[in-house]
Amino acid sequence: MSKTKSARVENLLAKRAIHEQWAGDYRTIENEKFFEEAFDYITGVLDSPKDATILDVGCGSCAHSVRLANRRFNVRAVDFSESALEMAEANIKTRGLGGQG
Numbered sequence: 001m002s003k004t005k006s007a008r009v010e011n012l013l014a015k016r017a018i019h020e021q022w023a024g025d026y027r028t029i030e031n032e033k034f035f036e037e038a039f040d041y042i043t044g045v046l047d048s049p050k051d052a053t054i055l056d057v058g059c060g061s062c063a064h065s066v067r068l069a070n071r072r073f074n075v076r077a078v079d080f081s082e083s084a085l086e087m088a089e090a091n092i093k094t095r096g097l098g099g100q101g
Contacts, residue, residue: 016083023061023087039067048073062088069097 012018048054050072056065059077061084068075069092079085092098 010080013081014083016087019060019081019084019087023063027063035064035067039064039071043068043071043073059088060084062091066091066095066097 046052051074053074053076054068056062056068056075056077057079059065059079060081062077065075065077065088077088079088
């Protein structure tokens with residue numbers, strides 16, 4: 001991808017509205033049920049100790065990070081979008097999760 005296209009993508013993903021739209025469009029009850037089942041399967045296949053650390057790259061609002069934390073994994077979540085990280089921080093605080101930062 002060219003630097004110009006990459007910069008356009010970064011600029012788009014830096015906007016909070018794009019993350020809010022994504023959550024509104026894709027965080028449906030049906031999708032949430034699917035992801036819960038998918039993460040049960042994935043974590044079973046991983047067969048990692050429950051205190052293993054998993055890296056969530058491009059974490060967005062941390063929906064999947066929360067799923068992993070609820071399954072007793074330590075999660076390191078990263079995203080280059082400051083607005084996504086603000087949403088992620090609010091999401092994990094709302095759920096009583098958090099840690100080292």
